[in-house]
Amino acid sequence: MQSNLQDIMDTVTSKTLTYQQKLFTLANISERLLSPIDILGYTPEELEHINNNMICDLNEGYAAYRPRYIVPDYNVYIENGCRFLELAPPQNLDECLDGLLILYSHVPSITSFPVFIGNLDTLLEPFIENEETDYIKIKRFLNHIDKKITDSFCHADIGPYETIAGKLILKAVIELENPTPNMTLHYDPDKTSVEFARLAAKACLLVSKPSFSNVKYYNRDIGDHALCSCYNALPLAGGGYTLSRLRLGTVAKAANSTDELINNVLPKVANIMLSIMDKRNTFIVEKSNFFETSFLVKEGFIHRTNFTSMFGIIGLADAVNRMLSLEGLDETFGTSERGDTIGHKIMETLETIVNAHHGKYVERTNDRYLLHAQVGASLHDEDNYNTPAHRIRVGQEPTLVDHLKQSAQFHKYFPSGTGDLFAFDQTYVDHLDAILDIVQGSFDSGYRYITPYLKNTDLIRVTGYLVKKSEVERATNGEAVLRDTTWFGKGTNEVADVFDRKLRE
Amino acid sequence: MTMLKLPVHRIIPFSNVEGMGNRTSIFVQGCNANCLYCHNSETIPATHADARTYTIDELISEIRHNTPFIRGITVSGGEATLYPRSVKALFDEAHTLGLTCYIDTNGFFDSNKIGNLIGATDKFLYDIKGLGTNLGELCFSDTIIPVNRARPIRGEQFVSHNQHVANLHHLLNMDKVEEIRLVYIKGFYDAEEVISTVADVVRDYPHANVFLKIIRVHSRGLTKDRAKILEGRIPSVDDVNKLATFAKSKNIQKVEQIL
Numbered sequence: 001m002q003s004n005l006q007d008i009m010d011t012v013t014s015k016t017l018t019y020q021q022k023l024f025t026l027a028n029i030s031e032r033l034l035s036p037i038d039i040l041g042y043t044p045e046e047l048e049h050i051n052n053n054m055i056c057d058l059n060e061g062y063a064a065y066r067p068r069y070i071v072p073d074y075n076v077y078i079e080n081g082c083r084f085l086e087l088a089p090p091q092n093l094d095e096c097l098d099g100l101l102i103l104y105s106h107v108p109s110i111t112s113f114p115v116f117i118g119n120l121d122t123l124l125e126p127f128i129e130n131e132e133t134d135y136i137k138i139k140r141f142l143n144h145i146d147k148k149i150t151d152s153f154c155h156a157d158i159g160p161y162e163t164i165a166g167k168l169i170l171k172a173v174i175e176l177e178n179p180t181p182n183m184t185l186h187y188d189p190d191k192t193s194v195e196f197a198r199l200a201a202k203a204c205l206l207v208s209k210p211s212f213s214n215v216k217y218y219n220r221d222i223g224d225h226a227l228c229s230c231y232n233a234l235p236l237a238g239g240g241y242t243l244s245r246l247r248l249g250t251v252a253k254a255a256n257s258t259d260e261l262i263n264n265v266l267p268k269v270a271n272i273m274l275s276i277m278d279k280r281n282t283f284i285v286e287k288s289n290f291f292e293t294s295f296l297v298k299e300g301f302i303h304r305t306n307f308t309s310m311f312g313i314i315g316l317a318d319a320v321n322r323m324l325s326l327e328g329l330d331e332t333f334g335t336s337e338r339g340d341t342i343g344h345k346i347m348e349t350l351e352t353i354v355n356a357h358h359g360k361y362v363e364r365t366n367d368r369y370l371l372h373a374q375v376g377a378s379l380h381d382e383d384n385y386n387t388p389a390h391r392i393r394v395g396q397e398p399t400l401v402d403h404l405k406q407s408a409q410f411h412k413y414f415p416s417g418t419g420d421l422f423a424f425d426q427t428y429v430d431h432l433d434a435i436l437d438i439v440q441g442s443f444d445s446g447y448r449y450i451t452p453y454l455k456n457t458d459l460i461r462v463t464g465y466l467v468k469k470s471e472v473e474r475a476t477n478g479e480a481v482l483r484d485t486t487w488f489g490k491g492t493n494e495v496a497d498v499f500d501r502k503l504r505e
Numbered sequence: 506m507t508m509l510k511l512p513v514h515r516i517i518p519f520s521n522v523e524g525m526g527n528r529t530s531i532f533v534q535g536c537n538a539n540c541l542y543c544h545n546s547e548t549i550p551a552t553h554a555d556a557r558t559y560t561i562d563e564l565i566s567e568i569r570h571n572t573p574f575i576r577g578i579t580v581s582g583g584e585a586t587l588y589p590r591s592v593k594a595l596f597d598e599a600h601t602l603g604l605t606c607y608i609d610t611n612g613f614f615d616s617n618k619i620g621n622l623i624g625a626t627d628k629f630l631y632d633i634k635g636l637g638t639n640l641g642e643l644c645f646s647d648t649i650i651p652v653n654r655a656r657p658i659r660g661e662q663f664v665s666h667n668q669h670v671a672n673l674h675h676l677l678n679m680d681k682v683e684e685i686r687l688v689y690i691k692g693f694y695d696a697e698e699v700i701s702t703v704a705d706v707v708r709d710y711p712h713a714n715v716f717l718k719i720i721r722v723h724s725r726g727l728t729k730d731r732a733k734i735l736e737g738r739i740p741s742v743d744d745v746n747k748l749a750t751f752a753k754s755k756n757i758q759k760v761e762q763i764l
Contacts, residue, residue, distance in 0.1 A: 399518065400518070400519060401518050401519070401570060401571050401574060404574060427521055427522060428521055431521035431522065431526075433525060433526040433527070433576075434519070434520075434521035434526055434527035434528075435527075436526075437526045437527035437574060437575060437576050438519070438527055438574050440573070441527075441572070441573040441574030441575070442574070444573040445573060445574075
């Protein structure tokens with residue numbers, strides 16, 4: 001949405017933003033002061049669909065000067081060092097950790113914080129010499145990231161193979177209980193040892209990370225990739241230019257029957273969003289000079305040809321619930337067979353439209369934009385009508401088995417990421433194989449990504465990122481807090497009661 | 506297609522405490538014992554308002570619903586070995602689904618009579634109730650369920666002849682024991698003697714990799730009358746830890762205390 005001069009004064013005088021948060025907010029406001037009709041060539045109809053909340057551009061700036069998500073191949077640093085930053089290839093763990101921290105400060109993104117900080121275990125493993133002292137260094141490194149990168153959309157990957165570095169990283173994240181970095185285990189039971197998987201499951205229960213990603217599935221869909229930000233699967237050494245999202249719950253309000261939604265409203269709005277994405281990509285590639293100026297490009301950390309863009313959706317449940325109600329059914333998405341059928345109709349329609357569209361500058365993904373099950377990080381009122389992704393509304397969930405099966409049907413539509421999370425009771429900490437059985441069962445049922453976490457920990461996964469419940473409480477009381485994601489967590493919690501997800505016993 | 510049936514008190518779709526991994530647990534209705542500390546005494550009588558009879562096909566359909574998220578099923582109770590033909594039939598079907606089949610037992614059975622069931626069972630979770638004369642009072646009195654117990658036994662073969670220890674031997678010899686459990690209660694048996702006896706049995710099967718769980722008896726959730734029976738019988742945490750240390754000193758490698 002376009003910003004105005006009042007936004008500047010509100011930000012400058014805010015009592016709840018830190019200095020750094022004000023700085024980044026002001027930068028974002030300035031990107032949105034210019035009219036997208038003037039600089040991006042949006043049509044009035046396109047702008048209208050942003051303003052009526054059917055399409056959410058996640059407040060990406062119109063004067064875009066970098067891709068939204070950047071996924072560097074940090075091996076380039078390990079092998080060649082970095083000329084621009086005058087860093088030689090690291091010779092030991094200290095140099096490696098130090099060099100990575102320096103690099104992270106120079107990796108842009110939509111938030112200005114890096115959304116991907118590497119396959120940490122494989123990056124560090126060659127430098128591990130002494131588990132005891134190296135552990136202290138790795139723990140300090142991870143803590144540095146949490147306090148420096150004050151945004152838990154920052155994501156680290158580990159696995160699939162067990163490594164000493166991987167075990168030290170997991171040990172440290174359990175001890176630190178920090179929200180950042182977010183973390184994913186690339187899990188493949190044929191490659192990941194049971195011991196390592198158990199340790200990951202334990203960490204996930206205790207500190208809500210790492211999540212388990214079905215690496216075989218994602219490799220089939222997009223080849224070499226990383227999980228970044230919330231759980232976005234994007235090409236390695238590339239990334240994503242933009243992420244817009246359709247608020248399906250809002251879109252559905254404009255339709256008075258399922259047929260009208262499927263045949264008229266949805267295709268029209270989807271095509272408008274695709275056009276908006278085309279224009280954003282084109283501006284970033286042709287006008288912003290990002291790819292001409294970034295040392296990341298010049299030195300091979302990223303390649304323009306490895307970028308794609310993400311077509312996000314939220315509010316599938318709400319769209320379906322409206323249709324069920326219009327059809328006179330007293331049922332809700334998640335426990336309704338008809339609801340699943342409508343859900344598939346909506347997603348099949350979108351899949352067809354998105355795949356038929358020739359995207360701009362996305363040759364890496366066959367000239368297509370990738371559907372993404374967005375989990376919501378907006379504070380707009382309209383998100384009351386839009387449950388994250390294809391999730392079931394909190395409070396309307398069926399039993400765990402039925403929930404797993406219901407959600408599994410929808411993972412296939414989202415090659416650039418989706419995931420579900422389930423809260424378990426304390427007994428599972430002593431029975432990690434039971435968690436691994438559920439993870440395996442979910443993969444066998446079509447899951448791409450799953451997060452089993454423990455109810456009643458301070459560190460909690462809101463939708464796809466982590467917040468500390470205690471920090472949300474402080475933010476609710478009007479105090480300035482360290483992490484911007486805490487604000488999103490606060491908004492989402494008030495909207496979707498995610499802290500009260502059904503406990504699985 | 507089998508017409509065999511099983512009386513079932515409840516089914517827990519996902520359980521992580523009845524054997525390895527995530528399992529569907531089926532609690533049969535009816536027990537031949539009547540343990541003073543029983544925490545699901547509603548499963549002891551032959552019938553109960555919450556119980557119903559399932560055909561094997563019905564049970565398999567419930568179990569199939571929980572795949573592929575489970576690695577197996579566990580039949581607990583009540584006492585599964587009271588229904589050897591039905592449980593065997595259930596296991597034969599479950600095996601065709603690629604599931605492992607466990608029984609949680611009190612050990613009060615005649616292994617000659619349930620040979621087919623033992624053959625169809627992958628692993629037993631074996632609750633060694635105790636040893637000696639007072640086992641009768643602990644497990645075979647009619648204190649908590651006076652009438653209508655399922656096939657009540659007086660238990661001489663166990664009280665006087667330790668047949669449940671012989672059963673444990675027999676199952677270990679077939680490599681069919683995953684876990685041995687002792688609910689530690691004071692005043693009914695010599696706990697160190699029980700552990701020594703278990704250790705002597707386990708010693709003969711070093712490859713069985715058996716787990717010993719020592720559970721401190723507790724009265725939480727019991728009615729006042731029931732809780733009163735346990736008064737003065739509950740060991741201290743220290744007692745339980747000492748017994749665990751004793752078990753390790755007898756060369757039982759894997760011991761876990763549940764306090």
